[in-house]
Amino acid sequence: MSTNGQNVNTALPTYTKKDFESGVDPRWCPGCGDYSIINQVQRALPAVGVKRENIVFISGIGCSSRFPYYMNNYGMHTLHGRAPSFASGLKVSRPELQVWIVTGDGDALAIGGNHFIHAMRRNLDLKMLLFNNRIYGLTKGQVSPTSELGKKTKTTPHGSPDYPFNPPALALGAGATFVARTIDVEGAHMGGVLKAAAEHKGSTLVEVFQNCPVFNDGAYEFLTDKAVKADALLRMEQGKPLVFGKDGKKGIRFNPQSAELEVVTIGENGVTEKDILVHDAKREDPTIAFMLANLSMKPGFPTPIGVFRDVRMPTCEELTWQIIDGAKAKKPDASLEKLLAGGDTWTIG
Amino acid sequence: MSTNGQNVNTALPTYTKKDFESGVDPRWCPGCGDYSIINQVQRALPAVGVKRENIVFISGIGCSSRFPYYMNNYGMHTLHGRAPSFASGLKVSRPELQVWIVTGDGDALAIGGNHFIHAMRRNLDLKMLLFNNRIYGLTKGQVSPTSELGKKTKTTPHGSPDYPFNPPALALGAGATFVARTIDVEGAHMGGVLKAAAEHKGSTLVEVFQNCPVFNDGAYEFLTDKAVKADALLRMEQGKPLVFGKDGKKGIRFNPQSAELEVVTIGENGVTEKDILVHDAKREDPTIAFMLANLSMKPGFPTPIGVFRDVRMPTCEELTWQIIDGAKAKKPDASLEKLLAGGDTWTIG
Amino acid sequence: MSTQVSAGKHTVEQVEAVTIRFVGDSGDGMQLTGTEFTRASALAGNDLATFPDYPAEIRAPAGSLYGVSGYQVNFGAREIHTPGDAPDVLVAMNPAALKTNLADLKPGGMLLVNAGAFTAANLEKAGYKTNPLEDAALTQTYKLVPVDMNKLTETALAGSGLSSKEVARCKNYFALGLMYWLYSRPIEPQLEAIQRKFAKKPEFAAANAAVFKAGHAYGETSEVFYQRYQVPKSKLAAGTYRSVTGNFATALGFATVARLTGRQVFLGSYPITPATEILQEMSYFKEHGVVTYQAEDEIAGIGSAIGAAFGGALACTSTSGPGLALKTEMMGLAVITELPLVIVNVQRGGPSTGMPTKTEQADLLMALFGRHGEAPMPVLAAQSPADCFWSAIEAMKIATKWMTPVLLLTDGYLGNGSEPFKIPSLDELPKLQVKYQTVPNYADGAQYMPYLRDDKLVRPWAVPGTPGLEHRVGGLEKDSLSGMVSYDGMNHERMVKTRAQKIRNVVEDVPDVETFGPASGDLLLVSWGGTFGAVRGAAEELQARGKAVSHVHLRWLNPLPKNLGEVLKRFKKVFVPEVNDGQLAFYLRGKFPGVDPLQFNRINGKPIKIGELVGKVLEVL
Amino acid sequence: MSTQVSAGKHTVEQVEAVTIRFVGDSGDGMQLTGTEFTRASALAGNDLATFPDYPAEIRAPAGSLYGVSGYQVNFGAREIHTPGDAPDVLVAMNPAALKTNLADLKPGGMLLVNAGAFTAANLEKAGYKTNPLEDAALTQTYKLVPVDMNKLTETALAGSGLSSKEVARCKNYFALGLMYWLYSRPIEPQLEAIQRKFAKKPEFAAANAAVFKAGHAYGETSEVFYQRYQVPKSKLAAGTYRSVTGNFATALGFATVARLTGRQVFLGSYPITPATEILQEMSYFKEHGVVTYQAEDEIAGIGSAIGAAFGGALACTSTSGPGLALKTEMMGLAVITELPLVIVNVQRGGPSTGMPTKTEQADLLMALFGRHGEAPMPVLAAQSPADCFWSAIEAMKIATKWMTPVLLLTDGYLGNGSEPFKIPSLDELPKLQVKYQTVPNYADGAQYMPYLRDDKLVRPWAVPGTPGLEHRVGGLEKDSLSGMVSYDGMNHERMVKTRAQKIRNVVEDVPDVETFGPASGDLLLVSWGGTFGAVRGAAEELQARGKAVSHVHLRWLNPLPKNLGEVLKRFKKVFVPEVNDGQLAFYLRGKFPGVDPLQFNRINGKPIKIGELVGKVLEVL
Numbered sequence A, B: 001m002s003t004n005g006q007n008v009n010t011a012l013p014t015y016t017k018k019d020f021e022s023g024v025d026p027r028w029c030p031g032c033g034d035y036s037i038i039n040q041v042q043r044a045l046p047a048v049g050v051k052r053e054n055i056v057f058i059s060g061i062g063c064s065s066r067f068p069y070y071m072n073n074y075g076m077h078t079l080h081g082r083a084p085s086f087a088s089g090l091k092v093s094r095p096e097l098q099v100w101i102v103t104g105d106g107d108a109l110a111i112g113g114n115h116f117i118h119a120m121r122r123n124l125d126l127k128m129l130l131f132n133n134r135i136y137g138l139t140k141g142q143v144s145p146t147s148e149l150g151k152k153t154k155t156t157p158h159g160s161p162d163y164p165f166n167p168p169a170l171a172l173g174a175g176a177t178f179v180a181r182t183i184d185v186e187g188a189h190m191g192g193v194l195k196a197a198a199e200h201k202g203s204t205l206v207e208v209f210q211n212c213p214v215f216n217d218g219a220y221e222f223l224t225d226k227a228v229k230a231d232a233l234l235r236m237e238q239g240k241p242l243v244f245g246k247d248g249k250k251g252i253r254f255n256p257q258s259a260e261l262e263v264v265t266i267g268e269n270g271v272t273e274k275d276i277l278v279h280d281a282k283r284e285d286p287t288i289a290f291m292l293a294n295l296s297m298k299p300g301f302p303t304p305i306g307v308f309r310d311v312r313m314p315t316c317e318e319l320t321w322q323i324i325d326g327a328k329a330k331k332p333d334a335s336l337e338k339l340l341a342g343g344d345t346w347t348i349g
Numbered sequence C, D: 001m002s003t004q005v006s007a008g009k010h011t012v013e014q015v016e017a018v019t020i021r022f023v024g025d026s027g028d029g030m031q032l033t034g035t036e037f038t039r040a041s042a043l044a045g046n047d048l049a050t051f052p053d054y055p056a057e058i059r060a061p062a063g064s065l066y067g068v069s070g071y072q073v074n075f076g077a078r079e080i081h082t083p084g085d086a087p088d089v090l091v092a093m094n095p096a097a098l099k100t101n102l103a104d105l106k107p108g109g110m111l112l113v114n115a116g117a118f119t120a121a122n123l124e125k126a127g128y129k130t131n132p133l134e135d136a137a138l139t140q141t142y143k144l145v146p147v148d149m150n151k152l153t154e155t156a157l158a159g160s161g162l163s164s165k166e167v168a169r170c171k172n173y174f175a176l177g178l179m180y181w182l183y184s185r186p187i188e189p190q191l192e193a194i195q196r197k198f199a200k201k202p203e204f205a206a207a208n209a210a211v212f213k214a215g216h217a218y219g220e221t222s223e224v225f226y227q228r229y230q231v232p233k234s235k236l237a238a239g240t241y242r243s244v245t246g247n248f249a250t251a252l253g254f255a256t257v258a259r260l261t262g263r264q265v266f267l268g269s270y271p272i273t274p275a276t277e278i279l280q281e282m283s284y285f286k287e288h289g290v291v292t293y294q295a296e297d298e299i300a301g302i303g304s305a306i307g308a309a310f311g312g313a314l315a316c317t318s319t320s321g322p323g324l325a326l327k328t329e330m331m332g333l334a335v336i337t338e339l340p341l342v343i344v345n346v347q348r349g350g351p352s353t354g355m356p357t358k359t360e361q362a363d364l365l366m367a368l369f370g371r372h373g374e375a376p377m378p379v380l381a382a383q384s385p386a387d388c389f390w391s392a393i394e395a396m397k398i399a400t401k402w403m404t405p406v407l408l409l410t411d412g413y414l415g416n417g418s419e420p421f422k423i424p425s426l427d428e429l430p431k432l433q434v435k436y437q438t439v440p441n442y443a444d445g446a447q448y449m450p451y452l453r454d455d456k457l458v459r460p461w462a463v464p465g466t467p468g469l470e471h472r473v474g475g476l477e478k479d480s481l482s483g484m485v486s487y488d489g490m491n492h493e494r495m496v497k498t499r500a501q502k503i504r505n506v507v508e509d510v511p512d513v514e515t516f517g518p519a520s521g522d523l524l525l526v527s528w529g530g531t532f533g534a535v536r537g538a539a540e541e542l543q544a545r546g547k548a549v550s551h552v553h554l555r556w557l558n559p560l561p562k563n564l565g566e567v568l569k570r571f572k573k574v575f576v577p578e579v580n581d582g583q584l585a586f587y588l589r590g591k592f593p594g595v596d597p598l599q600f601n602r603i604n605g606k607p608i609k610i611g612e613l614v615g616k617v618l619e620v621l
C-alpha cells in the first residue's frame, strides 16, 4: 500500500508503446522535434518496469510542456517554470511514484531556474527532460537563456547581449547526480539515454537538443547535418575512449600541462589510443563531467552527447523518509490523545 | 553627464573610511561576523577610485541585507532574494554606476537562486558579496541551502535531508567571470579579495564565510581555529603554487591518470615544487576553478580561499549599449515626428 | 441604410458599415489578408476596428478545427466602435474554418467559400460527414458564393515555375482581390504593397500580384456577383492616420515619453501572451531612448524596472495575468519606496493559465486590491487600441508627477485589435516634466530627506550620481522624513494614511466623467476598459430607439473621477456590462453605498457584442 | 471590583483581572519570565491572554531603546479576551525598557523597576539626561517600587562560583519571585520547573532557584509592599488545559487532521516572520503523519503542496504577506485544478516588507480578490490563539470536502499571543472523511472524468497509483468533463460560473453568525479575525454601561454567513473596527448595498485596545 492507500503491489502488466499514448493528438507544429521525443519516451517506458499508474509526468508551460496531455499516465500541466516544485512535493510525499518532469529551455532555465537548481542540489529522484530549442516556442520566438550571444529574435532584433547557459554545466554546478544530453533526431541514442535516466536514482537532467522548425529552424544543423555530423558530435560511452570523427581517429586528450582538454588525432604526433581520455560517468568528482559539458563552448571542439555523470547518492526523499521513520520508531506509542495533551497542562473543575 | 543627467565628471575626492559610514549604528548581534565585513568594505572603498555618489549598494532581506543602511552611498534594501534583479536593471540603465549586491546564503541561494544564476550568466558588472553563515539569521535559525547535510536547525530538528550548494561551484556552472572566497575574520585577505572584485569588470561573486554567533556559532571553526587553520586553509594566489600546511610543504597536484586533484607533500615520494599546480585564476576554461571550488567537498582536502576565477569578457551592459549606440548611429535623424508617423499612414481631410 | 448606384455591368450598393471576417487554416495567411484589406479600408477613408483571433497552437495541423485562424474587420462611413458583432461577410478558406465560424454569420449574410478546399480529407478533418456546400439549408440561409480558389490560383500561376506548395500559398491573394472588387477598392496601392513586401523575392511579388489581379478580375467577369458595394468615407477628423494595435500603441506611447522628456524609458519585461508585443515593439525603439531588458522572469522584469527607476529612468514593465500575479510582491515595494513605475497588464482569460489567447476583464479587483498590506496605487484602463497610446503617456505622467507605481490595464482584445490612430501634432501631446532633486532639502540645505513631501504629499526623487544626496530606500516601514527603518507604531499609521492620501490626491489629475447622452434618465450604462466600444455602440443604438439611456465610461479606476458618485445617482438604474463575473459592479457598490448596479457578464473569451447588450438592456428597462 | 483579606503581615486584595507587562533588554529573559508567570496564572485557574513584543533585531546592543523586549499577560477571574490594554503593573528591568513602555502604564499603576540597572551608562543609552527614578512626577503618577535586583541577585549568589555574567543572567528570576509573592502564587511548581529546565546544568538550577526564592522573600520581608493581591479562579469550563500560541495551535490543528484521517498531512513552506513557527512546530510532528518540506521559496512551498495534493496528501502551506503575494499565481492554479489545499497567512504589518514583527489585518482584500481572473476561494479567519487549532481543522475539512484551496487568515498577534486551550476529547473533534475516487465514474465505468461533479458541484479526487484513473490536470481552461484543454468560449463561461457557484455552495458549512447582545439595537460592532477579543471586550463594556450595542464576529469571510445581511439591517448603525484602513467595511458595502458601516481603524502594529474602542463607539452612539 502506498502512503495514500492506493494498492501498488499487483503484478506488472506487459506494456507496449500504445499503453502510454493518451489518445489525444499532439498539437505541435508539423516537423517539430517534440514529436520524435515523445515517440522515444513512449517506446522507452514499457521496459522501465514501473506501472503506468505509478508514473507521473509534470510539466510547466511551453510547447514542450504540453507533453503530459499526450501521455497516458497521471499528469500535471502546471505553471511556467514551476514544474520541479510540484514534482518535488509529490516525490517527497509519495516516494514510490516515478516522477518525470518535462520542460523547455525557457521554462526550466529562465523563469524556472531556481526550482531547477534546487531540484538538482537536493538529489530528489526526479527525471527531467529539458527540450532545448534555444528559443521561446509557445510565445512565438523570443530570446531564451540558451540562445546564442548575438542571436536575433523578436525581442532582440539587433542581437542578444546575453551569454547563454550551458544546461549540463549549470546542473553539475548545482550538484546533479545524473546529467546527459541527446538529440531529437537521434532516436536510438535518445532511447539509450532515457533508459539510463529511468534507471538512475537521484536528480536527473536529460538535455534534448530539439529543433523548432518554426522559430529557430536549423539550430542544431551543425550537429545533425550529415556532412558535418561525424566531426561535430562526440558520443560519450561509458568505459570507452572519447573518440570521434569520420574514421574514429580523433580523440579527446587531457593535457596535464595546461590542465585542459585538447583534440588529438590517433596516429599523428605519436598519439596512440592510450592517450585518449576514457569516459567514466561514474566518477564522483564532477570535474571531468564539467569539463566535457563545457567542451562545446570552445572553438574547434565537438559537442558531446551521452551521459556526462551518473553517480548514486542517497536521495533527498530517501533521507527524508529515513528521518520520518526514525522519528516514528522513537515514539511508537504516539497517538492523537498524546498529541493533544502534550506539553504543560493543568486541569480545572 | 550620465544617462540621467547627473554630473559625474568632477574630480575624485580623497576618501577615508568614515566617508562611507552612514552614521547609523549597525544593528547586528554582538560578535556577528557582519561587523568585520562592513569594516573591510568601508576600508576598501576609498582606494577603488569611484565617487561615493556613483556607488550603489543593493541588498535583499536578511541580517546581511541591512548592510546598505550603514553605508553612505546610494542604497536599496529590497525584497528577499531579489537584489540582483534591481541591480541588473540599474546597471543596464546606468552602466557608469558601480553596483554592489549584498546578500546572504538564504537570500542569494534559496529564494534568490534564479536571479543569482542569471546575474552570473549575463556577465553584468555586478559585485556580489554573499555572506554565507549557513543559516537563516534574521528569521532565527532555519536550514539554508548552504547548511550541511544532516544539520539540525529549527526546521530540521532531526537533521536536514538536503545536500548543500557550493556557491562558487554554482556560480561557475552559471558562467560567472569572477569568483572568490574569503572569511570574515581574515581581514587582510578580505581586503585583497575586495580590491580584486572592485577591479573586475563582469559578474562577480565573493563568498564570505561569516560566523553567526547566535544561530550557527562556530560554523567555520574548522578553518579559523588557530590549531587547525594552517592545514585546513588553502590560500590561492595568482601565479603561485597551491601550497598549504604549517610549513608550506603540502600542495595540490593534478593527477593526469585519475584526472583528479590530490594532496601531496613536497619532499616526500619524489614530489618537488614543480609538481604543484600553479594557481591561475585567469584561465578562460573554468574547469580548474570548478575543481578547486569543489575541493573542500572531498574529505582530506583543504578549503581554498582567494580568487578562483577572474576572466575579462565583454559585459552584458557593454554589449547592450553597443547595440543601442549602433541602432542610434543607424538612424541619426530619428525624431519624435518620425516616431509617431512611422509605418503606413493615410491622410483624411 | 444603403443607396444604389451603377458601376459597369454591376450595380454598386452604398453601405454605411460592413463587418467582414476572414477565416482559414493557420497556414492560409488570414492575418495578412485581413490586415491588407483593413489598410485598403483605411486608405478609402473609412473608420474601422479589427480583431484577430489566433489559435492557441503555434501551427496546428492543416485542416484541423483548432487550427483555424480568423481576422474580423468592421469598417464604415460612420463612427466605428468595435470590430462588429456578427459578420456581414464570411470568407472561409476551408471546411474547418466554415464549421467553426458559420454560426456567427448574420442570417442572409454573404458566405464566400474556397470550394477547392472542400476535399474529402479536409471535410473529414473538420468533422463533416457530407459536404456542407451541397446542403440546401446553407443556400437558403446565406448568400453562398463557392469559388474554387485553389484551381483559379493554379491557373493564374500556370507556368510561373513555382512549386505547387508555393502556388497554394498565394491563394489568400485571390480572396483579397475578390474582396477588393466587391468593395470597390482601387487596386494600385495593393499592387505597390505587394512589391514592397516581396522586394527581395521578385518571383513571389509577381505571383501574388497575378493572383490578386485574377481574384479581382474574377469578380468582374464571373457571373456569381450581382452587385458591388461601396462604403463612403467616414467623417473622421482631418489628419494623418496610421493603423495601430493596442500593444503597438502602448509601445509607441512609452517611446513618445522618452522623446518628450529626453529621458531614458526603461522596460523590464518577460514575454507572455498577449502582452509580448509591447516588449517586442519597444525593442525597436532604441534610437528614441528606449532601453528594453528581457529579464529571467516577471519578478525580475519589474525588479529591473524598479532598479532603473531608482536610477532615474522612466521605468515600466508589461505583462498579463499570471505575470501580474508574480509581480505582486514587487508592486508593494514600489508603493512603499514611492518610486515611479508603470505596470501594464494586458488581461487575458483566467484564472491561472486560463485562455491565453482569449480576452477578459477579470483582473480589475486584483489590480485594485491584490497586494498585501495597505498598498494603494493609481489604476487606469485604456478604452480602445489607439487609446493605449494616450494611456501609456498618461500613466507615466502620473507615475513621475506623483512618485508612485501606476497600473495600466488593457486586454487581449485591445492589445491585438486595431483601429486608426490619428497621429498627433507635437503640441497635442501632454507636457511631461521629469525633475530630479539635485540639492539637499532639509536643515537649511545641510541634509537630504528623501521622504520630505511637498504640499501634495509627493516626495523628491534624487538619483545616484548626485553628490550629497546619498540615501537609502527599502521595503521596511520608514521614518516619515529620513526614510530610515522605523518600527514606531504611530509613524507607521501616519505613513499608511499619508500614502493613501497621496493616491487620493491624484484625483486632481483625473478628469470628471462625461455622460454620453442626457445627464439623467432611466438607465446609465457604466463601462471600463476594452468594453468601451461595445457599450458606446449599444448606448447609441438605444438612444436611437428613443430610450433614456446614457453611458459613462471609466478610464480611471483609482482614484475614481470626482463627479462619478453624483452622476450615478441621477439615473434610475445603473447597468454594468463586463467581460468578467461582476468586478466593477462590486467595486461601485463598495465605493458608493446605495448604488446597486444591474450586471451583464459575458465570460466567453470574446468582446461583448453590441446587439447582445442592447437586448439585455431592453429586458430591464 | 476587589475585596480585601489578610495574609500574614500583608493584606491580600482580591482582584478580578490584572495586566502585567515585563520589559527589559533582549538579553534580560523577559520572554521566559512572562511565560513562566503566565503558567503560574494558568495553574492558578485564571483565564488569560498574552502578547509578546519582540524587537525586530535579533539581538540588539544591550541597553538600547530598540533592543527592548516585552511580554504582556492579562489574567483574571472573569473571561479574558485580550492581553489587556494598559498594564496595571509594569516590571522594567532597565532605563530603555522604562522609557519605551512607561507611557502605556495605567495612571496609578505599579511600576516595579530594577534600580540597579539605572547606571549612568544605561541612562545615556536610553537617552535620559537625569535619572527618572529621582523624578518626583514619577512617584506622583505611579506606585514606584525601585528594587536593586542586580545587587540582590549578586547577594543571593555570593559564593556560588558563577561568573558575574552568569549571575547577571539570573536576575529575571528575582523579578519573577517577587511577582509570585505579590500575586500570592505557590512557589513549588516554579521550583520544579526550574529543576526541569536546567536538568543538565544543576549549578544553574540551584542559582536560579536561589534567586527566585530571594525575590519571593524580598516581597515578604522588605517594607516596600503594603499588600499582596490574589486573582481568584475563573469560571473556565472544566477540563484539562494547555497554553498555546496561535502558531502552535495551527500546527497542532494540522497534526490533528493527520491523526483524524490517518492520511499524510504535507506542509510545504518557507520561513517568514511571523509564520515560521508553524513550519517549525509541524516539523516536530513527524510521528503523527506530518511531512514538512522547507522549499527554496514561497512559490515552491505552495507548489510542493499542490504536487502533494495531486498525490493525495492533505496539503497546506504557511506564510505571511510578502509570501502570500508570491503564492498568488499558484493559488490560481489550485483554484482551476480544484485540488484541496490550505493556505495559512499570518498577517503582519505591510505593505512590502513593512513591519515584520508587528501585527495587522490588512491582507483581507488580497485574500478575497488578489488573484488574476475569476478565482474565488473560501476564506476564514481565526479569532484567537486557541481558535487557530479549530480553524486549521475546519479549513482542511472544507478544502477536502469541496475540493478547493482554502485561505486561513491569522495574524502576528494571534500567532505569537497565547491563551489557555481546552484540550478536546476525541468526540469533540469534527469528523473528517477523506475519500479518493478508485473506480471510473463515466460511461458505465469505462472512463474516468476528473471534472464530472456531484450535485454540490464537487469533482472527484483520484490519485496516482490508482490503475485506470490516469488523467491530467492543469492550468489551462478545461473541458467541463474530461479536464482536457478547452478553448471553447461557452465552456469557459460555464466553468467560471460553476467554480464560483461551488464556492458559494460552501455556505452550507458556514454557521450563521450569532449576535452577542440583543438582536437589534443602536449599533452593531462587526469584527473579523484577531480583533475578536478586543471587540467582544468593548461590547461587554458598552452593554454593561447600558448601551444598545451588540457584536457580530465573522470567522468566515467567504462565503459570508447566510444570515449576515439580515442581521446587519437590524441595527441603526454598523461599526467596523479593524487593524487596517477599512477593508472589511469596504467589503460589506460591496456585498450588502445599503449597508454603510462606520469605521475605526488603528494601524500602529498593535492590537486594538478595548478602552480606545469603547471611547470611539461612545462618540458615535
Ligand SMILES: Cc1ncc(C[n+]2csc(CCOP(=O)(O)OP(=O)(O)O)c2C)c(N)n1
Binding pocket: A061, A062, A063, A064, A065, A079, A080, A103, A104, A105, A106, A107, A108, A131, A133, A135, A136, A137, A138, A139, A144, C270, C271, C272, C273, C298, C322, C323, C326, C353
Ligand atoms: C508566468 C508566465 N510567464 C510567461 C508565460 C508565457 N510563456 C509561456 S511558454 C513561455 C516560454 C516557452 O519557452 P520554452 O520553455 O523554451 O518552451 P518551448 O515553447 O520552446 O518548448 C512563455 C514565456 C506564462 N505562460 N506564464
Ligand SMILES: Cc1ncc(C[n+]2csc(CCOP(=O)(O)OP(=O)(O)O)c2C)c(N)n1
Binding pocket: B061, B062, B063, B064, B065, B079, B080, B103, B104, B105, B106, B107, B108, B131, B133, B135, B136, B137, B138, B139, B144, D270, D271, D272, D273, D298, D322, D323, D326, D353
Ligand atoms: C518573500 C519573503 N520570504 C521570506 C522572508 C523571511 N526572511 C527574511 S530573511 C530570511 C532568510 C535570511 O537568511 P540569509 O539570507 O542567509 O541571511 P542572514 O540573515 O543569515 O544574513 C527569510 C527567510 C521575507 N522577508 N520575504
Ligand code: SF4
Binding pocket: A027, A028, A029, A031, A032, A033, A034, A063, A064, A133, A137, A138, A211, A212, A213, A214, A215, C058, C059
Ligand atoms: S513553435 Fe517550435 S517548438 Fe513549438 S510546437 Fe512549433 S515547432 Fe515545436
Ligand code: SF4
Binding pocket: B027, B028, B029, B031, B032, B033, B034, B063, B064, B133, B137, B138, B211, B212, B213, B214, B215, D058, D059
Ligand atoms: S542572527 Fe546571526 S547573522 Fe544575524 S545579526 Fe545575529 S549573529 Fe549576525
Ligand SMILES: [Mg+2]
Binding pocket: A062, A104, A105, A106, A131, A132, A133, A134, A135, A136, A137, A144
Ligand atoms: Mg524553448
Ligand SMILES: [Mg+2]
Binding pocket: B062, B104, B105, B106, B131, B132, B133, B134, B135, B136, B137, B144
Ligand atoms: Mg544566512
